[in-house]
C-alpha cells in the first residue's frame with residue numbers, strides 16, 4: 001500500500017509515519033528528513049536548502065521531485081511507501097502521479113490530518129527528537145519515561161529543529177495554506193482522500209488512520 005500523509009506542520013505526519021513503519025513495515029519517505037540529512041552532510045542540495053528551510057519557506061519543486069524520484073529507484077519501496085511531507089505543491093502532486101505510474105505503483109490513499117493552528121504552534125515549539133534513532137518527543141505531551149534518555153534506543157542526545165520557532169512556524173503555516181492545502185481538493189477530486197482528526201490523542205489518530213486505510 002502506498003499512502004500520503006497530508007497536513008500542516010506539526011499535524012503529526014512524522015509521528016504516525018513512524019508507527020506505520022514499525023507496525024506494517026512500510027517505508028517512510030519524508031522530504032523534510034531527507035533535506036535535513038543533506039544539510040547535515042553539507043551536500044550541494046543541503047547548501048541550497050538550508051536557509052530556505054530555516055526560514056520556513058518551501059524548497060524548489062525541482063529539488064524535492066529529484067530527491068523523491070531517486071529514492072523511488074530503491075527496491076525497498078515495493079513493500080509500501082508513506083509519503084510524509086511530499087507532495088506539497090500541485091506541481092509535486094502531478095510529478096508524483098507520473099513517477100508512480102511509470103513504476104507501476106498505485107496511490108492507495110491520501111490521509112488529510114486536520115489540526116488547528118494554535119495546537120500546531122504548541123506542538124512544534126515543544127518538539128525534540130532523539131539524535132540516535134529519531135524518535136519524536138514533546139516537552140508537554142510526550143516526555144521520555146526516564147528524563148534525558150530515549151525510550152527507544154537509550155541515547156541521551158536530543159535534537160531541536162532550527163525552524164521550530166514562532167517566526168518560522170508562521171511562514172510554514174502560510175506556505176501550507178497557500179501552496180499545499182489546494183492538494184486537499186486535488187486528491188478529493190481523484191477520490192483518494194480520507195480525513196482524520198489530528199488533534200486527537202496519538203493512539204486515537206493511529207486508529208482513525210487504520211480505519212481510513214481499510
Ligand code: AP5
Nearest residue numbers: 009010011012013014015031032053059085123127138202
Ligand atoms: P518537514 O520536515 O516536512 O516539516 P513540516 O511539514 O513542517 O512538518 P513537521 O515535521 O513539523 O510536522 P509533522 O506533521 O511531522 O509532526 P510531528 O509528527 O513531528 O519540512 C521541513 C521543511 O523542509 C519545510 O518547511 C520546507 O522548507 C522543506 N520541505 C520538506 N518537504 C518539502 C517539499 N515537499 N517541498 C518543498 N519543501 C519541502 O509532530 C509534531 C509534535 O507534536 C511532536 O512533538 C509530536 O510528539 C507531537 N504530536 C504528534 N501527534 C500528536 C498528537 N496526536 N497529540 C499531541 N502531540 C502530538
Ligand code: MG
Nearest residue numbers: 013014032085
Ligand atoms: Mg515531520
